[in-house]
Amino acid sequence: MPYCPPCDRHFRLENSLDQHIRAVHSQTYCWRCERHFPHARAKQQHLENSPRHHICTHCDYEPDFDSQDDLADHLIEEHHACIPCHEYFSDEEDLLEHDVDVHHKCRTCGRFFSSRSNLINHRKTHAAKNFECLGCSRMFISRSAMVLHLEANTCESGSDEHSIRQCVWDYYEIYGRWNHDHDDDLDCGSCGTYFNKLSALLQHVESESCDASISDYDLLFDHIEQSIC
Structure with missing residues (x-):
């Protein structure tokens, strides 16, 4: 027979006991563990310490989530929390700025990365493809990506790494930029780094590590286009 220990009272139906607990013992009864506590503070300590409970202390210990992951989702969505840093922010935008700056989060898709450089490389996947291949109609997100396509022999023009390198060598000879000390390398006209x-040279130019501009290579692109078309 259903029984309430604190009241030393029996009930005919389980439902009647449940209604009684909700009405009289809601502050001292744990439904998940089916336990009575002598006072509200004892129940609160139980909720805080028991591994069976995942509570939000910002919501007066309600609700009690089914898992730690569910609690973490709640803290992020409702309280703008950074779980790894144990920090809370005033709004969603402040949390996003923190995640981007500290945890390298992509604003577009929400993915996190281990370093800023990995995030920067990932952002390119969201960029618009505005650069048409010099040898076919395919579009790319950058000049370096387009040239990599040519070097990989995936262009219908038949270009490959050797033919592109030959185009650059011819261009260097025409414009007097040939450096015989580095016959096999291509140099950055701004900082002198060899690739x-x-x-690889164009990736360097497109990065933030060099003051060179991709427009400095417009004549070279014109020369490559004339050579492969």
Whole structure:
């Protein structure tokens, strides 16, 4: 027979006991563990310490989530919390700025990355494809990506790494930029760094590590286009 220990009272139906507990013992009864506590503070300590409970202390210990992951989702969505840093922010935008700056979060898709450089490389996947291949109609997100396509011999023009390098060598000879001390390398006209492929040189130019501008290579692109078309 259903029984309430604090009241030393029996009930005919289980439902009647449940209604009684809700009406009289809601502050001292744990439904998940089916336990009575002598006072509200004892129940609160139980909720805080029991591994069976995942409570939000910002919501007066309600609701009690089914898992730690569910609690974490609640803290992020409702209280703008950074779980790894144990920090709370005033609004969603402040949390986003923190995640972007500290945890390298992508604003577009929400993915997190281990470093800022990995995030920067990932952002390129969201960029518009505005650069048409010099040898076919395919579009790319950057000049370096387009040249990498040419070097990889995936262009219908038949270009490959050797033919692109030959185009650059011819261009260097025409414009007097040939450096015989580095016959096999391509140099950055701004900082003098050498690279073994044109795509690598252009990635360097497109990055924030060099003051060179991609427009400095417009004549070279014109020369490559004339050579492969």
